Amino acid sequence: MEVRVLGCHGAELLQKRSCSFLINQTVLLDAGSISTVLSLPEQQGLRAILLSHVHSDHIKGLPSLLENLVGEKDQHPITIFGIEEVITSLNAHLFNDEIWPDHLKISGPQGPLFQMRTILPNTPFSVEGLEITPILSNHTVPCTGFMIRETDRAFLYSGDTCETEQLWKSAAAEPKLKAAFIEVSFPNAMKEIARQSKHLTPDLLVQEFKKIGKPNLPLYAYHMKPRYLDTLRTELNETGIRHLTILEDDMRIQI
Numbered sequence: 001m002e003v004r005v006l007g008c009h010g011a012e013l014l015q016k017r018s019c020s021f022l023i024n025q026t027v028l029l030d031a032g033s034i035s036t037v038l039s040l041p042e043q044q045g046l047r048a049i050l051l052s053h054v055h056s057d058h059i060k061g062l063p064s065l066l067e068n069l070v071g072e073k074d075q076h077p078i079t080i081f082g083i084e085e086v087i088t089s090l091n092a093h094l095f096n097d098e099i100w101p102d103h104l105k106i107s108g109p110q111g112p113l114f115q116m117r118t119i120l121p122n123t124p125f126s127v128e129g130l131e132i133t134p135i136l137s138n139h140t141v142p143c144t145g146f147m148i149r150e151t152d153r154a155f156l157y158s159g160d161t162c163e164t165e166q167l168w169k170s171a172a173a174e175p176k177l178k179a180a181f182i183e184v185s186f187p188n189a190m191k192e193i194a195r196q197s198k199h200l201t202p203d204l205l206v207q208e209f210k211k212i213g214k215p216n217l218p219l220y221a222y223h224m225k226p227r228y229l230d231t232l233r234t235e236l237n238e239t240g241i242r243h244l245t246i247l248e249d250d251m252r253i254q255i
Helices: 040-044 062-069 084-093 166-173 188-197 202-210 226-237
Strands: 002-007 020-023 027-029 048-050 078-083 114-119 125-127 130-136 144-150 153-157 177-183 219-222 244-246 252-254
Touching (some): 078 084, 084 114, 130 166, 226 244
Parallel strands (some): 048 078, 078 114, 177 219, 219 244
């Protein structure tokens, strides 16, 4: 599996981009950065989008993607996957003919460009040769992480989360697990703000990562707030986690 980091930050500042990861060129994991990174042919090649939740830094690329593809001859529909609360919120608050036109009314020759599919926590589904299991996380809005499997390997994507349990239990029990992508948003001095907004700090990351029980597992930290990036890098490098990589935009990772 190849994971291309289109953006890996919890907000945008200058050239730092919000969260979006491209898997094997056709499946998008969150949609914070799409059209500012992907060429038009690359956007046309997308088949599916997995949304962890509906905060703007994870969905804001969707309207531009829709506009870029409308009218394209033979453009296939793109399926957007999310738990019920995510799909309901997208339709009510984004594609509502107020913030942005209703996606069902913006159609190409093959019909609506976006097809919404509701998924259930802890219930695997398949897309583009991948097996995906949504796992509820602990955030201020309904949110899932994802266990993503392909043949003999898997990786965990935490979504936005604070202290939680099921994500780590699933990771601990996954025999194919090769990597974990776990959010860390605020420096340690902002622990209370992190907890109020249900995010992790480096200290909380150490605490939560230990629950997986696999200290040699490669860990990729993402969702850093750009304003605090220097402090976060220092604190993450001091955690003692053995195989920790602090993600940067435009990285490519082989799982």
